[in-house]
Amino acid sequence: MDIALDLGTANTRICIEHDGKVIDEPSVISYDKLTNEILTFGSEAYQMLGRTSNRIDVVFPLESSVIAESSLVEELVNIFLCEVCSSKVVMPRVLACIPGEITEVQKRAIVNAISSFGVRRVLLLESAKAAAFGCGKDIMSPHGAMVVDMGAGSADIAVMTLGGVSVGKTIKTAGNAMDEEIIKYARRQHNLIIGKAMARSCKEAIGTVMYENEERTFRIKGRDAVRGLPKFVDIKSSEIMEVIFDIAKNIAVAIADVLEDTPPELLSDIHTDGITITGGLSKLRGMRDLVENATNIKVTTAIEPSDCVVNGLFKAIDYIDEAEAQKNSLNPLMMVY
Ligand SMILES: Nc1ncnc2c1ncn2[C@@H]1O[C@H](COP(=O)(O)OP(=O)(O)OP(=O)(O)O)[C@@H](O)[C@H]1O
Numbered sequence: 001m002d003i004a005l006d007l008g009t010a011n012t013r014i015c016i017e018h019d020g021k022v023i024d025e026p027s028v029i030s031y032d033k034l035t036n037e038i039l040t041f042g043s044e045a046y047q048m049l050g051r052t053s054n055r056i057d058v059v060f061p062l063e064s065s066v067i068a069e070s071s072l073v074e075e076l077v078n079i080f081l082c083e084v085c086s087s088k089v090v091m092p093r094v095l096a097c098i099p100g101e102i103t104e105v106q107k108r109a110i111v112n113a114i115s116s117f118g119v120r121r122v123l124l125l126e127s128a129k130a131a132a133f134g135c136g137k138d139i140m141s142p143h144g145a146m147v148v149d150m151g152a153g154s155a156d157i158a159v160m161t162l163g164g165v166s167v168g169k170t171i172k173t174a175g176n177a178m179d180e181e182i183i184k185y186a187r188r189q190h191n192l193i194i195g196k197a198m199a200r201s202c203k204e205a206i207g208t209v210m211y212e213n214e215e216r217t218f219r220i221k222g223r224d225a226v227r228g229l230p231k232f233v234d235i236k237s238s239e240i241m242e243v244i245f246d247i248a249k250n251i252a253v254a255i256a257d258v259l260e261d262t263p264p265e266l267l268s269d270i271h272t273d274g275i276t277i278t279g280g281l282s283k284l285r286g287m288r289d290l291v292e293n294a295t296n297i298k299v300t301t302a303i304e305p306s307d308c309v310v311n312g313l314f315k316a317i318d319y320i321d322e323a324e325a326q327k328n329s330l331n332p333l334m335m336v337y
Pocket residue numbers: 007008009010011012064065150151152153154155174175176200203204205207279280281282283284285306
């Protein structure tokens with residue numbers, strides 16, 4: 001049995017042979033701080049975010065697309081893999097994604113978390129490469145393709161050719177960093193303390209990084225920082241734009257930087273084909289235009305952008321046998337454990 005696992009900072013998605021996508025849940029887990037017992041995970045745990053008693057903690061154990069709390073990631077991976085593996089008799093091979101820029105220690109931590117389930121083999125593929133497969137790009141031919149996968153924890157930028165990454169960069173501030181900025185702004189400007197889920201809903205509802213004629217509003221609810229009582233504020237899209245713009249701009253500038261380092265032949269291919277953006281953050285209003293303006297190259301948002309990575313991992317399962325036999329030097333999979 002082969003499993004495609006997109007263990008994201010905000011969401012985990014899993015595809016298995018024959019069934020396609022079987023899991024799409026927030027990467028969140030709640031546990032009892034006294035007994036360390038795991039209570040809930042996924043959407044059920046997400047509902048508890050900011051609503052727990054002193055005894056219960058709800059955490060996203062991944063940060064900037066790498067492991068922040070290893071034992072909890074292990075628990076989470078185990079729960080998700082248990083859900084998809086009907087029997088533990090057949091040990092699965094798991095193909096998981098990792099950011100393009102990652103240390104050996106971080107890579108090892110991901111492999112260890114997955115291995116703890118009892119798998120036959122763990123294989124890894126860079127997120128941008130998986131996203132490229134997922135949105136139907138041919139990255140195995142001698143032809144340059146640029147894909148940027150923007151999620152909650154990171155934005156992975158890569159120019160790919162012949163199954164490998166020619167130039168790439170990982171930016172560690174993405175969707176989550178925007179949520180943090182919204183939380184700080186609400187406190188600073190409106191004396192309102194709000195939680196992560198509220199900030200995220202606000203960004204998804206009215207967030208934009210392009211000036212728009214029509215002003216939209218979103219009611220953020222929380223606690224008055226001075227009086228401690230419940231309070232709400234109707235926040236405007238132009239306010240949110242000011243708060244999140246720099247983070248979006250930083251990603252767009254990094255894409256332009258990667259293009260500057262790209263060999264001319266590949267650059268000409270990208271100029272002809274355009275750049276594709278994937279991941280949840282590619283749905284942010286104005287993000288596509290911002291990247292287009294920064295690069296002067298046509299930018300397309302992939303269809304179903306949030307699923308590109310897991311779909312791509314699923315397609316890349318075809319390369320596992322070759323990678324194990326070490327037959328094809330053009331194999332896109334990075335390593336076999
Ligand atoms: N319509 C939207 N507008 C703005 N942001 C959005 C929208 N939909 C999703 N997002 C944001 O996209 C991010 C989640 O994207 P995704 O599921 O691709 O991340 P992830 O894979 O878990 O993270 P990563 O790949 O960085 O580890 C969140 O920050 C979420 O708020």
